[in-house]
Amino acid sequence: MNRKKGALLGALVADAAAMGLHWLYDQARIAEIAGGAPEFRTPNGADFLGPDGRSLGYFAHGGKRPGAPSHYGAQMLAMADSLARTDTYDAEDYARSFQEWFGYGGRWTGYIDRPTRATLDAMARTEAEAEGGPFDRCGADDAQLPAVSKLPPLVVRHHGEAGLAAMVESAVRVTNAREDAVDWGLATAAMIGAALDGATPARAAEAARGVSDKIDGQIDAALAMRAAPAEEVARAFALHCQLEVAFPVIVHLIATATGFADAARANIRAGGDSCGRAIPMGAVLGACFSGDEARAIPRDWLARVDVPGSLAALV
Template sequence: MSQHAVKAHSLLGAFVADAASLGLHWLYDVERIHHVTQEQHDSAAFVPLTPSYFEGVPAYFAHANRQDGQFTQYGENLHLALQHLLAHDKHLKMEEFQQAFAAHFGAGGTYNGYIDRPTRGTLENIANEKLTPSGVDDDQLPALSKIPAVLFAYDQSDQMQDQVEAIIRSTNNNEESVAYGFVFADLLDRVVNGEELQDALAAAADGAHPDIQGKLKAALGATETDSVSYGETTGRACHLEIGVPLSFHILKNTASYRDAVETNILAGGDSAGRSILIGAVLGAIHGLDADKGIPLSWILKVQNNAHLWQECCELAGHS
C-alpha cells in the first residue's frame, strides 16, 4: 500500500474513532458504560446520544447539541485544520487559521456544541488580538487533536516539527502539551513509515521528554493488560499525563482498530480526546482491512462520510 493511502486511512481512522466515542464521551462510570454497551448489542461505539445514560453517576453530558454520527470538539478541530490546509495548498497560515477557528467555534459560528477550556481561552485571545501564540496555558488532550493533518501536510520537510508545535500552541500554549504532542507526532510518523506498532510505541516513549517518559514506559511495561482496569492507575480524565499513557496502554494491548476503539470507550472519561491518537495510529496500520481495519459499518455511520474520505485523500495525496 502506498504511503499516501496509509495517511488517508490514518486521517479517516481518527475521525471515525472520534465520532464513535461521541455517545459515551465523558461518562466516567465504567459499570454504567458496560451496562449501556450490553443494551447496544455489546458495542460501545456509536451509542446514540442519550442524556439518561449520564444521570446518577460521575459524568458530564456535554453533547446535547450534537447529532449521532457527528464529531466531538476534538474531531471538529482536526477537520478544521484539514480544511484549512487544503484551502492553503497544504501550508499552515496561522493568521488565517485563527480567523477560521474564530469563525467556526466562536459565537454565531458554524459549530454547535461544547466549547472546552482551551477553545474558550483561544477565542478570547483571538478576539483580543493575542495571536503569537493564540493558545492558553492548558495541558489537556485538545493539544493533540490537529496534529495528524499538519504532520501529513508537511510530510518530511524541515518545517514539520515547527508546524506541529505551532498548531499545538494555537490552542495549548503549554510545554507539557508540546512534549506530548511531539510524542504523538513521532509515533504516528513511525507507523506511517512502516514501523511495527510495538517497536514504534517503545521508540516514541524512549524519545519523549524526560519529564513525561516515565509515565509512557510505565504504561507499556504494566503487567495489567486490561486497559479498562488500567484506567484506575492512569485516571480517565482530560489531562495529557493521563490520556496519552492510557492510549499507549490500549495500543499495546489490543489487536485491531475495532478492539482498540471499543476498549477506549469502555475505559471511560475523555475517550474522545484519546480517540484521535488511537484512531490515527491504527487507521494507518490496518487501514480498511476486513479483519483488523476500520469497519465499513462504522464509516457509514459518520455524517458526510463520502466527502470526508475525499478530503482525507486530498490532503494525503491519495487519488
C-alpha cells in the same frame, strides 16, 4: 486504503464512535448500557445517571446524531480546512480557521471546552487591540487533550518534511501555549509518523520516546501494564482530560491493539475523556491496520461518518 487515508479516517471514526458515551466516568455503567458494542451510541442524558439519579459524568453532546464528530473532531477539521485552503501549514491561517469553527456564529454548534474558550477570548482581545491578529499567539495556559486533536491532518500533509516538528510546536501553541503540551504534541506526531512509515502499533507507541524524560517515564509506566485491560489502565492513571494522565492510556491502547475496532471499543469502555484519546489513537491504528481487512477500520463504521472534503483532499 493507504496509510495516510487510514490515519485521517481512523481519527475521525474513532472520535465519532466514542461521542455518545464521551465523559461518562463510570465503567460499570458503560458496560451495563452498551455491553460489547458501545460505539456510535446516540447521546442520551439518561445514560449518565445512576440508579439514585446521581450524575456519573458530564453530558456534553445532547442533540448530536450518531456518527457526528465531537468538538475534538471539529478541532481536527479546523486544521484540515486550513491545510486544504493553503496547501501548507500556515499558523495564522490555522488560527483563523480555528476562530471560524469555534467563534461566535462559527461552524461548530455544541460544547466548547475551557482551552478553546480561553483561546477565543484571547483572539477577541487581540483583534480589538490590533486589527488582523496575530491570532497564532493566543493559546491557553493548558495541557489537556485538545492540544493534540489538530495533529493528524498536519502530520499527514507534511510527513517526512524537515520542518514538521516546528509546525507541530506552532500548531499546539495556537491553542495550548505550554511547554509540556508541546512535548505531548511532538510525541503524538512521532507515533502517527511512525505508523505512516509502516510501523506496527507496538513500534509506533515506542516512537514517542526521546521527547522528554517525563514522556519516556509515562511510556514505561503504560507498557508495564501491557497485560492489563484498558479499563484497569485508565483507572490507574485517571480518566480525565489532562495529557498528564491521558497520554499513557493512549500509549497502552496503541501498543496492545490487535485491531482497530477492538481498540476503539476498549477506549470507550475505559470511560472518561474517550473522544480526546480517540483521535491520536485512531490516527495511529487507522494507519497501522490499513490494508488489513480483518483489522482495519470496519466498513460499516466508515459508512456511519461523513468525510468532509477538506479531509479527503489531503490524500
